[in-house]
Amino acid sequence: MPSESVSSRRLPPLNALRAFDAVARRGSILKAAGELGVVRGAVRQQLNVLEAHFGTALFERENGRLVLTVKGRAFADAVGVAFGILTRASAELSIGGRRSIRLGVPSAFAVWWLMPRVAALQAALQDIDVDIVPMAVVEPLAKRPDLEAVVMGGEYRPTRDVTAIRFMEDEFGPVATPDMAGRLGLAAGVPALAGAVALASRSAPSLWSDWFAESGHAPVRFAGSRDFEDLLLAIGAARSGLGIAIAPRTAIGDDIDRGTLVAPYGFIRRPAGYSLSIRSSDIKDPALVRLADWLSKAGAVQP
Numbered sequence: 001m002p003s004e005s006v007s008s009r010r011l012p013p014l015n016a017l018r019a020f021d022a023v024a025r026r027g028s029i030l031k032a033a034g035e036l037g038v039v040r041g042a043v044r045q046q047l048n049v050l051e052a053h054f055g056t057a058l059f060e061r062e063n064g065r066l067v068l069t070v071k072g073r074a075f076a077d078a079v080g081v082a083f084g085i086l087t088r089a090s091a092e093l094s095i096g097g098r099r100s101i102r103l104g105v106p107s108a109f110a111v112w113w114l115m116p117r118v119a120a121l122q123a124a125l126q127d128i129d130v131d132i133v134p135m136a137v138v139e140p141l142a143k144r145p146d147l148e149a150v151v152m153g154g155e156y157r158p159t160r161d162v163t164a165i166r167f168m169e170d171e172f173g174p175v176a177t178p179d180m181a182g183r184l185g186l187a188a189g190v191p192a193l194a195g196a197v198a199l200a201s202r203s204a205p206s207l208w209s210d211w212f213a214e215s216g217h218a219p220v221r222f223a224g225s226r227d228f229e230d231l232l233l234a235i236g237a238a239r240s241g242l243g244i245a246i247a248p249r250t251a252i253g254d255d256i257d258r259g260t261l262v263a264p265y266g267f268i269r270r271p272a273g274y275s276l277s278i279r280s281s282d283i284k285d286p287a288l289v290r291l292a293d294w295l296s297k298a299g300a301v302q303p
Contacts, residue, residue, distance in 0.1 A: 019046035024076035084145035104150035107134035168299025171267035186264035197243030
């Protein structure tokens, strides 16, 4: 039988693994160096150590960018899971063994839907603390080893090592102030949108194109457009009368009820809704099972 090499049985240096994980998540040696608080040369050195340890390349260069090889991607996923486990175990030790879940949530969804229900969530989970981490730009679990779960909206497709548990449907559509809707004559039909300023967000950049595609209406050429960093800002701009935003119903249900905003074309269902994504290795974790169960029940009561 061929004998295993010593390096194949020995774990790589921890600093090399940390550098590799940071570069894999950030896609850049410069960004990884900033995260780790070291110079770029130190990160390159640690990558060289890791590749020498395994005797194989983990990255390729494409148009000046570092891109993970197939083996590198598989290893990056495993390293991310391992660091996540260590991070969570360390956090639990520091709080005396009490179970906690670090849950990444789109910042807008956290404000509209989750935070008004957080007391009910904590009461249901009792001995489990849920640490809600707002995310202006939602990143999948593969890029966030510090999180145990992430709420994902839209057409999210989980990777092989991640399980997505759909817990709530949603609807979305264009919204504007009653005054703007009247001035533009939006009640006359979708072509009237051509006179509007379209408000969009970089955190959910495809909402307008998704709405046109799924509603069956032909896209229009807007009079202007404004992009905001977060969907919360785009909806706030719509409330102020700056233009027309495309928004999930969960975001503006209260505005519609109060008459602050109107939805001239109603809402259409979003096929994907919202999902709780967790690592497949955690699928039977009792705390995450209880979190998924609560989200499913709360989502069914009030989408």
